[in-house]
Amino acid sequence: MAPANTYELSPYEASLAQMDAVKKASQNSDLSYEVVKSLTVEVGPRIPGSAGDKRAVAWAEAKLNELGFDKVYKQAVRVRNWERGFADARVVSPFPQELVITALGGSIATPEKGIEAPVVMFADLESLTQASSAEVAGKIVFLNTRMQRDRAGKFYGRVVPNRVNGAVQAAKLGAQAVIIRSVGTDNSRFAHTGVMRYDDDVAKIPAGAISTADADNLEAMFETQSDIVLSLNMQAKEAGWQTSYNVIGEFTGTEKPDEIVLISAHLDSWDEGTGALDDGAGVGIVTAAAKLVKETLGQPKRTVRVVLYAAEEIGLVGAYQYVRDNKDTLENIIMAAESDFGAGQIYQLDTRFDPAARMQAGALYQALEDMGITLGNNTTNGGPDVSMLPAQGVPVIALRQDGTYYFDYHHTANDTLDKIKPEDIQQNQSVWAMVTAFMANTDFDPRPAPQL
């Protein structure tokens, strides 16, 4: 006979209790930090297709197995490997000085002996687009757009076209090369790399980024001089096709094993830093979140799938491979999300949920609100590697992180472990564990994602 004071928790209360339990467990765990530390110390840089990338794949498989995931497997992803090589830029006249430069990802090389040409400076890509061939032909174009700092990193989207499209726009007007002011919010001599694109119909020219401090210096030269000659020598090269892998670890659901809660990050990084913020942090956060849910609450009801994507940096290559490989089962994904914005604390939850279902996740919103995290919009794309999923009907969320300092380090040699504050990544770990617990162990179902 049941005692008189037996009280059964409502589903709402039960999910709050579960989230509270994983939060408490997370507050006693430094697993996310230890995972990113292991990745950065034992593997370090891991540009797609490189030896470091291959070591990262082996590391990820071993780490997921070591943590006790039920299933650990890989998906082959074909990637083009690109090697940065030597890069040198210097003002030849009137004020001889070296400039810190790095090649943009995918750039062709200069001729072996380099390029020597006058520089023409533009405030932004728009000004370049409006320039004449007479102003640009034969010259090195310098795109000098400053990036402002903010929590959401919203200025990145405004400035990054310099990096992605600068070479094509400059080449259309006959430029020999393009250099950009680094897309970054630091003032330092770290140059920020990142992917750039060519257009098959436009001549390919070399493209590099100079540090913000060097951009200031070059700009200052233009205050008193109009004829500035630069020499540029970059020996980047395509290094052929390689096989990389999405690495996937699962805790199989007990009640609804076919329903998937997909939490993700990307395993690759650029080649100069150790990829701590981008995206070792994400790897640590989602791996630890899944592990904490399993450890604290037991086997989840739905399957929790951790996807560590390959080759995000060169164009979401692993993510598109995932979609192709899983095209018949995408509708089983209850929710997908990626952590790929460093380790700053989470301040907002954005969703892309069926509007009719959205307010049925009240327990989740309450639990997050208790941590100071507000509910945001219902129009997110969920992060780079899941951004193509809403079009397939897959609901996504974004746990938005404080990115005030993210673009100080993004895509530089200075993206290293010391930039991650243990207390910040632990907050992320707690929130991701709570969200994962809620999505895996309740009946909440936000499918399909609204088409905007």
Add this chain to the structure above:
Amino acid sequence: MAPANTYELSPYEASLAQMDAVKKASQNSDLSYEVVKSLTVEVGPRIPGSAGDKRAVAWAEAKLNELGFDKVYKQAVRVRNWERGFADARVVSPFPQELVITALGGSIATPEKGIEAPVVMFADLESLTQASSAEVAGKIVFLNTRMQRDRAGKFYGRVVPNRVNGAVQAAKLGAQAVIIRSVGTDNSRFAHTGVMRYDDDVAKIPAGAISTADADNLEAMFETQSDIVLSLNMQAKEAGWQTSYNVIGEFTGTEKPDEIVLISAHLDSWDEGTGALDDGAGVGIVTAAAKLVKETLGQPKRTVRVVLYAAEEIGLVGAYQYVRDNKDTLENIIMAAESDFGAGQIYQLDTRFDPAARMQAGALYQALEDMGITLGNNTTNGGPDVSMLPAQGVPVIALRQDGTYYFDYHHTANDTLDKIKPEDIQQNQSVWAMVTAFMANTDFDPRPAPQL
């Protein structure tokens, strides 16, 4: 006939009025910033004896002439030029990764094909000194001492022996090379260079500094691994004797032209940054201070001599040359001082004045106190390039600057103009102009400097 209310200022009041006038003039002038901007943009790096150093000398002569100094002249200084060359360090096993390294100033090269050897880590130079040959012989020594941040930079003196003496201590025990954790307070991947020494009785081994982030990484590898093999290849070289110059500008005194107020900075810099904080800031501050005194108050009563020393970084070479060249007139220096600690705001005046005379400078102390600057001790050496003068009886002062962030950038590629806040260097300019006005236009005479 004089009006009834004629009131003659006391000497005390007159000197306060003069200091107030130059302070007001300074607050409307950005000359110190413009001078360091001109030096860093138009010259940039200027390691002693290099082409950049020669351009710096020409720049300094031209700048002092342009600013209207009465006399501008040079003192030849023989310097050994050293070229940094290529430097590469990488963990070979168990975790292959590149480390950011730079050669210490004066280091010999590795053999052309580099060195590959196990690493042995020590917490500090003291621990190395107590180690046995068996622990060290044939290995690469890694000195991993952290530097703490503080306003006065007092931890520099505790950590810098790693850099200066590490190679000798390691070589005594048979090490093949030494690498140190950079002497710096940043967490970044900039390696900090700086001068090191050999001992004629001890084998010379190559010496480099790795960045603090790389030191963290290497230290983390030691947490799980004891056998760490490093490869090291540095191709620094001695590049022969060259002539550099102290560049000197004067405003000749009207009443006591033989009495000298010597304010100084050093013109040379290390070769990776543009030498903005070290010591372009000092060059801007003392040059602007002298010019503002002349411009505001007219020709000074005593001679104001601005000395821009050569080759400070490699051992105060220009400063010792100055002493030799002026050995018969050092007693005419009323006071000497150097600005060589960046551009942080001044918070304290230290002196080395004849104790009997010291409190006769009350007007100066009052004017500085009104700016929040306290009177400190009477035991300063005045700064590197004037530190040998008190022994010759020359009084010195130190205008102590906030150095909280100085060692983030010191001796790195990141020592660039953007690190100087215009409002901070302007405060320095004001204080130096006030001190210069006081020393040049009053009868205050703190000679001789006390021997401590």
